[in-house]
Amino acid sequence: MENLLEIKNLHARIGDKEILKGINLVIRPGEVHAIMGRNGSGKSTLSAVLAGNSNYTVTEGSVTYLGQDLLKMSPEERSWAGIFLGFQYPVEIPGVTNVNFMKTAVNEHRRQKNLPPLSAAEYLKMMREKMAYVEMDPSFSSRGVNVGFSGGEKKRNEVFQMAMLSPRLAILDETDSGLDVDALRIVANGVNRLKTAENAFVVITHYQRLLDYIVPDVVHVLYKGRIVKTAGKELAAEVEAHGYEEFE
Amino acid sequence: MEGFRYIPKKQLFDCSVPLTGARKFFVWDGVPEGLPFENVSSLDCSADFGISTRVERIHYAPRDAESSLKATIIKPNGEEITQVISVRVSPSPLSERTVIECSPEGKYNVVLCSHTVGQERFSTKGQIEIHVCRGASLDLVVMQNENSLSRHESNYRIRLEEEASLSLNIVTLHAGNVTNRIHSLIAGKKATCNLNGLYLADGQQIVDTDVVLVHNAGESVSSQLFKGILDGNSRSRFEGEVVVSPAAQKTEAYQANNNLLISESARASSDPHLVIYADDVKCSHGSTAGSVGDEELFYMRSRGISEKEARILQQQAFAGTVLEKVAHPELRERLSHLVEKRLRGEDTLCAGCSKRCC
Numbered sequence: 001m002e003n004l005l006e007i008k009n010l011h012a013r014i015g016d017k018e019i020l021k022g023i024n025l026v027i028r029p030g031e032v033h034a035i036m037g038r039n040g041s042g043k044s045t046l047s048a049v050l051a052g053n054s055n056y057t058v059t060e061g062s063v064t065y066l067g068q069d070l071l072k073m074s075p076e077e078r079s080w081a082g083i084f085l086g087f088q089y090p091v092e093i094p095g096v097t098n099v100n101f102m103k104t105a106v107n108e109h110r111r112q113k114n115l116p117p118l119s120a121a122e123y124l125k126m127m128r129e130k131m132a133y134v135e136m137d138p139s140f141s142s143r144g145v146n147v148g149f150s151g152g153e154k155k156r157n158e159v160f161q162m163a164m165l166s167p168r169l170a171i172l173d174e175t176d177s178g179l180d181v182d183a184l185r186i187v188a189n190g191v192n193r194l195k196t197a198e199n200a201f202v203v204i205t206h207y208q209r210l211l212d213y214i215v216p217d218v219v220h221v222l223y224k225g226r227i228v229k230t231a232g233k234e235l236a237a238e239v240e241a242h243g244y245e246e247f248e
Numbered sequence: 249m250e251g252f253r254y255i256p257k258k259q260l261f262d263c264s265v266p267l268t269g270a271r272k273f274f275v276w277d278g279v280p281e282g283l284p285f286e287n288v289s290s291l292d293c294s295a296d297f298g299i300s301t302r303v304e305r306i307h308y309a310p311r312d313a314e315s316s317l318k319a320t321i322i323k324p325n326g327e328e329i330t331q332v333i334s335v336r337v338s339p340s341p342l343s344e345r346t347v348i349e350c351s352p353e354g355k356y357n358v359v360l361c362s363h364t365v366g367q368e369r370f371s372t373k374g375q376i377e378i379h380v381c382r383g384a385s386l387d388l389v390v391m392q393n394e395n396s397l398s399r400h401e402s403n404y405r406i407r408l409e410e411e412a413s414l415s416l417n418i419v420t421l422h423a424g425n426v427t428n429r430i431h432s433l434i435a436g437k438k439a440t441c442n443l444n445g446l447y448l449a450d451g452q453q454i455v456d457t458d459v460v461l462v463h464n465a466g467e468s469v470s471s472q473l474f475k476g477i478l479d480g481n482s483r484s485r486f487e488g489e490v491v492v493s494p495a496a497q498k499t500e501a502y503q504a505n506n507n508l509l510i511s512e513s514a515r516a517s518s519d520p521h522l523v524i525y526a527d528d529v530k531c532s533h534g535s536t537a538g539s540v541g542d543e544e545l546f547y548m549r550s551r552g553i554s555e556k557e558a559r560i561l562q563q564q565a566f567a568g569t570v571l572e573k574v575a576h577p578e579l580r581e582r583l584s585h586l587v588e589k590r591l592r593g594e595d596t597l598c599a600g601c602s603k604r605c606c
Contacts, residue, residue: 051550055542079552091547095565104561105551112552144565161551 002066004029004169004200005050010061011225012049019045021225022061027169030197034211034236035204037222038244043204044088046222047173051085052078065169079105080112082168082199086158086175093145098157101145102127102164109165130163134190151178152187159190166194171202176210188213208240223247270329270359322348324356324386329576331359336394339368347377350384350412357576361391362400370398378406378414382436385413387575391421391583396451398424403431410436410465417574419583420447420455421590427456434496437465445474446570448590449482449514459488459503463496466526472503475570477563477591478514486518486535494525503533508566510540510559563591 005027012020019042027033037043049056050063052075063070065081073081093101106126107117118126131138134156146154155175162170172191176184191201191214203214211219211233219235220227221244228247229235324330336342350356364370380386394400400423408414418428432441447455461470476484486505507516518535540562548558567587574580 051546053546074555075546075549076552076554079550085550087547087550091543093544093547093562093565095568096561101548101551101553101561104557105548105553108552108554108557165552 002029003027003064004031004066005070006062006064008062008064010046010049010063011059012045012056013059014045014056018059019056019225020049023222023225023227025220025227027200027202029168029200031218032195032201032203032214032216034216034219034233035202035222035227036206036219036236036239038206041222042225043222044173045225047085047171047202047204050078050171051075051083076108079165079167080109084162084165084167084170086155086162086170086172088174088177090146090149090154090158092147092149094147096145097142098145099123099127099141102161105161106164126164130160133163133193134159135186136160152180152183155179155183155187156190159187163190163194166199168199169202170194170199171204173204174206175203176205176207184210185213208236211236221247270331271325272331272333322346322358324348324350324354324358326354326356329357329359329579331361333361334363336362336364336370336372336398337366339366339370341371341373343373343375345375345377348379348386348388350378350380350386352381352409353383354381354385356384356386358386359389359391359579362394364394364398367395367397370394370400372398372400374400374402376402376404378404378416380406380408380412380414380439382409383411384409385415387415388417389574389576389579389583390416390418391586392419392423392426393421393586394423394426396422396424396453398426400425401427401429403429406430406432406441408432408434408436408439408441408468411438412436413440415442415573415575416444417570418445418447419571419587420445420449421586422448423453423455425454427458429458430460432459432461432470434461434463434465434468434470437467439465439468441468441470442573443470443472443474444570444573446567446587447474447476447484448567448587449476449484450479450511451482452480453482454484455482456485457487457505459486461488461490461501461503463490463492463499463501463526466495466497466499468496469500470502472505473570473573474505475566476505476507476516477510477566478507478516479510481511481513483514484516486516486520488520488533490522490531490533492522492524492526492529492531497526497528499526499529499531501529501531505535506566507535507537508540508563509537510563560588560591564588567591 003026007023007025010020010023023046035043045056049058058071103123110117128138136156146157175187216233219231219233221229322330348358420426430443434441443459445457449455457474459472472488474486478484484507488503490501490503492499503520505518505520509516516537520533520535522531522533524531540559544562545558549555571580571584574583
């Protein structure tokens with residue numbers, strides 16, 4: 001099967017500080033990968049680089065997504081091509097309502113596919129359906145994007161957006177941080193409902209607990225900007241039991 | 249009078265802020281192009297042009313060669329919106345005086361629009377006198393949409409009596425060089441005075457705002473929110489002063505000026521101040537000038553919203569906090585629509601107008 005994503009020897013820096021020091025990773029359709037690692041190991045940098053955040057500079061290596069050079073694409077082009085980043089810290093956008101934000105996003109995606117924009121009624125129907133995935137109250141749609149949302153609400157909003165855009169490759173950057181058990185279950189259920197044989201997920205986390213709900217096919221341990229160990233889902237339990245020390 | 253029926257629709261300036269039930273008054277300072285008669289020194293007619301709303305009355309202000317004074321006295325009707333559309337077509341300088349008189353206990357809605365038609369170097373001096381009597385409330389929206397060569401100086405003289413309430417929203421959609429000078433006196437207790445402004449400028453445009461708001465009686469509340477989006481080489485200047493006199497105890501006064509600079513060469517200067525002589529008051533003021541947030545931009549782009557759309561969404565959001573102060577939903581929506589078109593660099597003409605005045 002064709003690889004969805006192929007990362008080769010990826011090096012990236014922020015300012016003068018090199019954070020990624022040679023990442024290699026292959027993701028195929030239908031797979032769920034977990035990337036675990038300590039703070040500062042480069043997990044968030046990897047997700048930011050994949051989504052096209054210009055604060056990071058790629059100094060070496062390549063990223064191929066469905067045969068295309070991902071690093072040459074703008075953030076919006078990556079989104080249109082099916083990449084989604086669930087933010088660790090979703091951004092608040094005062095004055096832009098959730099409904100306006102997502103409607104604009106959905107219709108831009110449709111425009112790229114030469115589809116007509118959704119009517120208000122069609123959008124509303126789709127929105128209600130996807131909001132139900134994450135048990136989100138429809139009243140959130142008229143509020144400013146993430147403004148005044150609790151940590152759990154913000155993460156649910158990320159998964160809702162993911163459901164609206166139905167990406168081929170979703171990268172969830174510490175979606176579990178700041179969630180209580182109930183919110184964690186809701187978010188994980190939302191993700192599981194979106195899993196198909198065609199798409200893939202990269203779940204970035206510190207802890208095993210999210211991986212009890214979203215069961216990975218492959219677990220990677222990231223340490224000082226490199227993947228130091230790759231194994232099956234049992235690796236997550238090992239990390240949980242012994243910590244990251246053994247990889248040092 | 250009969251002649252009006254035969255004017256091609258497109259040659260009439262149609263400021264179709266589509267307000268259901270609004271009474272529209274067009275005030276021209278010259279003979280609009282296409283009028284089929286020469287002497288229209290005094291017109292007062294009622295005609296239905298079948299455009300968007302019924303045009304109740306058209307005034308033609310006669311003028312001499314040098315300059316002229318045009319006076320409009322507005323006595324709003326409690327139930328309706330009174331919309332006065334001032335259209336400049338004649339290039340010589342014009343002074344205009346507009347008086348808005350609000351009777352005690354009444355609730356009033358007034359919209360003042362100023363437009364220029366043609367590419368002349370228009371110069372307008374306006375005096376707008378607003379008297380809100382005891383217990384009355386006035387919702388006043390001023391829409392400025394003039395060409396880039398125009399110069400417009402508006403002096404607002406406002407007086408609020410006891411328990412009177414004013415919400416003034418000035419939307420400067422497009423103008424060459426505009427000064428809005430507001431002097432507002434809170435003369436009676438428990439009055440409310442909200443002064444808001446949104447200015448959009450690009451090219452070489454200049455927007456100045458001067459506010460002096462005096463609290464002369466206690467237990468009153470005032471707030472000011474002036475926001476600008478500045479592109480190109482445009483300039484804005486805000487000077488705001490709130491004076492709380494010794495008698496005005498329990499005053500609440502808030503003042504803010506925020507500017508969004510979307511080009512490297514746009515400039516905003518801001519000078520808010522408070523002068524407080526009473527001791528039992530709540531007052532605050534502040535100003536900001538900044539560019540768009542990169543984090544917000546990246547977040548939106550990561551959802552597939554193109555950079556251009558994302559910037560427009562941000563600018564709309566920035567403008568939205570002023571526009572939401574416009575109480576009338578239909579008018580608010582119309583203004584949002586015009587602001588969006590302006591931000592997109594599209595025509596901000598009122599629908600149906602054939603004049604390329606901006």
